[in-house]
Ligand SMILES: [Ca+2]
């Protein structure tokens with residue numbers, strides 16, 4: 001009886017530990033730091049609610065290169081976020097934006113594990129210019145990605161749970177970018193439990 005209780009306590013503790021680490025690890029990749037940058041800042045909301053500490057904003061150039069990332073620390077605001085320019089001394093590598101490029105943004109809701117395309121609300125334009133700060137308010141638009149949505153239908157449900165379980169049991173090849181919820185590069189029973197908790201919380 002006591003042993004079983006202790007075991008349960010251990011499992012619950014392990015899950016809470018993993019979940020707290022999930023909130024600490026940044027979702028978006030780290031951009032390459034270059035000598036040129038255009039700082040963006042402004043308000044950020046997700047479905048009408050202020051972006052919360054731990055949520056993230058990322059900036060992309062027209063080639064889809066991630067060239068800026070900011071982890072929100074003050075509810076409702078992001079920035080200054082350095083959005084880096086392409087380094088002309090490295091012609092084979094595209095690190096970021098060039099003069100006049102239109103920058104697009106994505107928003108990551110860390111608690112719900114949802115990545116959104118951002119809608120730019122101004123007041124400034126979102127064109128990149130070295131050394132010029134841009135005030136661009138952002139709000140969430142189309143959903144790009146939901147952590148744990150293995151079936152890809154933008155819903156978290158029993159179908160995803162069944163797929164995750166099959167991957168954890170080795171009955172199906174693991175799809176890491178969708179099913180590895182704790183980011184340890186394997187799909188196992190802990191990912192299934194994390195997904196179950198997400199589904200029951202929704
Ligand atoms: Ca370059």
Ligand SMILES: [Ca+2]
Pocket residue numbers: 149150151152153154155156157159160
């Ligand atoms: Ca799904």
Ligand SMILES: [Ca+2]
Pocket residue numbers: 179180181182183184185186187188191
């Ligand atoms: Ca995992």
